[in-house]
Amino acid sequence: MYAKSGDMVSAMREFWRMPVRNVVSWTTAIAGFVQEEDPVSAVRLLREMVRSGVSINKYTATSILLGCSQMYMIQEASQMHGMIIKTELYLDYVVKEALICTYANIGAIELSEKVFEEVGRVSNKSIWSIFISEISSHSLSRSIQLLMRMFRQGLRPNDKCYASLFSSVDSIEFGRQLHLSVIKDGLVHGVLVGSALSTMYSRGDEVEDSYKVFEEMQERDEVSWTAMITGFASHGHSVEAFRLFRNMILDNFQPDHMTLSAILSACNGPECLLKGKEVHGHILRAYGETTSISHCLVSMYSKCRQVQIARRIFDAAACKDQVMLSSMISGYSTNGCSDEAISLFQLMLAAGLVIDRFICSSIISLCANIARPLYGKLLHGYATKVGIQSDLSVSSSLVKLYSKNGNLHDSRKVFDEINSPDLVTWTAIIDGYAQHGSGQDSLEMFDLMIRRGIKPDNVVLVSILSACSRNGLVEEGFNYFKSMRSVYGVEPVLHHYCCMVDLLGRSGRLAEAKSFIESMPMEPDLMVWSTLLAACRVHDDAVLGRFVENKIREDNYDSVSSTTLSNILANSGDWEEAARVRKSMKGTKKEPGWSMV
DSSP states (O other): TTTTOOOOHHHHHHHHHHHOOHHHEEEHHHHHHHHTOHHHHHHHHOOOHTTTTTTOHHHHHHHHHHOSSSSHHHHHHHHHHHHHHHSSSGGOOOHHHHHHHHHHTOHHHHHHHHHHHHHHOOOOHHHHHHHHHHHHTTTTHHHHHHHHHHHHOOOOOOOOHHHHHHHHHHHHHHHHHHHHHHHHHOOOOOOHHHHHHHHHHHHHTHHHHHHOOOOOOOOOOOHHHHHHHHHHHHHOOHHHHHHHHHHHHTTOOOHHHHHHHHHHHHHSGGGHHHHHHHHHHHHHHSSSGGGGHHHHHHHHHHHTHHHHHHHHHHHHOOOOOOHHHHHHHHHHHHHTTTHHHHHHHHHHTTTTOOOOOHHHHHHHHHHHHHHHHHHHHHHHHHHHHHHTTTSSSHHHHHHHHHTTTHHHHHHOOOOOOOSOOOHHHHHHHHHHHTTOOOOHHHHHHHHHHHHHHOOOOOHHHHHHHHHHTTTTHHHHHHHHHHHHTTTTOOOOOHHHHHHHHHHHHHOOOOHHHHHHTTTTTSSOOHHHHHHHHHHHHHOOOOOOHHHHHHHHHEEEEOHHHHHHHHHHHHHHOOOHHHHHHHHHHOOOOOOOOOOOO
C-alpha cells in the first residue's frame, strides 16, 4: 500500500520490520523504487535480496529491467541479463521481451536485436513497436525490414512506433506509403501520429500536405501547434505562421519557449518587424523576462535590419552564452557591420570563450565578403585544431572564402573533404570557378552536382550562365538557359536574361543581344541595358550604343551610361559628339569607385 502510494520511506520501514521476507515482499519493495524512478535503490535492494538467499522470479526480473532502462544503467542491465541466464527465467517470453525493451531503451541495439532474434516469434505488438522505434533512430532500413516481418505475422504497430518511423523517414514516397498504413489502422487523427506525420511532410518540403494533416487532427496539443508553426516558418511562409500562432492563442494554448522561438524565426525581413515587436511584447507580458530566448530576439531584430535594438537586447542579457554571441555576430555580419562583428569576435577570444561552429562559419563568411583571406586562414587553422572543420557550415564558408579570393586550389581541397555538400557549397565552388576564368571546371562541377542528385536553383544557374559568358561558350550557355524550365523546373528571372545578354555581347553578337532583350517576357531593367551598353563599348558600336543610352534615359537617367557612350564615341573618332555627351553630363554626380585592397 505504501509503495503504490509512493511513500517509500514508510514502505521500507514496514518492510524491514517483517520477521520473514519472501520473494513477493522483496519484489513489491523493488517495484516501488522503480515506480518512483529510483533505479539505484531498486538495484541495491536486489543485491540485498540475493545475499539473503531469496531467488528472484519473473516479476522481480521485469521490475529491475524496467528500472534499468536508462543509459547509465547498462552495466546493471547486463548483470541482470546474466542472472536471468543462470536461471530458468530466460525461457520466459515476458522476461525476454523485457530484456529487448531494456536494451533498446538504453541504445544497446546489437544486444537488443540479439535477444529479439533468440525469441523467435514475438507475439506482443508493443514489444515489436518498441524495438522498431528504437531501431529506426539508428538504421531506418533495418526498422523497415522488421516492420515488414511484423506485418507478415499479422501484427500492426502502435502509435508510438509509427511516430518514431515518421521522425526517421528520409523519403517522402515511403512516408506516403506509411501514411496509408496509418489511415488503415485508424491512428492518423491522434496527436502523436498526426504531429510526427505533419513534421515529416514539412521536413520534406511538402508544406501543403503537412498543413492538411494538421487540419485533419481531431485534437491538438502544444507540440503539434509548435511543429506546424515551425514548418511554416522554416519554409518562409511568415503570414501563415503568424496566423497559426494567433489561432493557437485563441484556442487557449499558452505558447512555450519552443513555440515563441519558432514564431520569432518567421520574422525574416523588415516587413515582419511590427509582427516581431508584437511577439516581443507578448513574451514580456507572459513571462516578464526573455532570458531563455533572448538569442531568438537578437536574431529576429537582426533579420529585420534593426541591429541597434538587437545589440540593446544583447547588452541587457545577464548570461551571454555561445548561442547569444553567435546570434549577435551573425546579425552584424548579415547587416554589413563587419567592424562590429570582428570587434565582438575579438572580445570573445580575449575572454577565453570557445568558438563554436556557428560563430566560426559566420566570421569566415564575413572575411570572404570583406576580402580578409589571412584572417580566414587563421580561423581555418583553429577550426581544424578543435575539430569543427568537418561541419558543413564551416567548410562551406571556407569554400566561399578561398573561391572569392581566387585561391581555387584550396577551395577545391576543402570541398573534396566534405562528405555531403549541400546546394550552397556546390554554388560556392561553381561560382568560384566561374568568376576566375575556369569556365570548363565550373560546368564539370555543375554536371557532377546534378549526377549527385542535387536540384539546382536560381543562384547556381546564374553562376553557370556567367561561366559560359566569361569563356565564350555561347552554344553551351543557350543549352543551359533552355534547360532551366524543361529539365530543372526553374523559371528564368532578370538575372538569367542579363547573363544571356552578356554572353551574346561578349561574343560580338550585339544585334542578337538586342533582339533577345526585345523578346524577353518581362520589362528589361537598367542592369540589362547597361550590360548591352558595356558590350557596345567593347566592340565600338556607337549606333547601338546611342540607342541603348536613350533607352536608359527613358527609364532612369544614369550618368554612368553617358560616360560609357562618350567613351564609345571617342573610340570611334566622333570627338564632336563625344564632347556633346560629356557637356550634357554637367551637374550630375557619379558614384566614386572604391577598392578593398
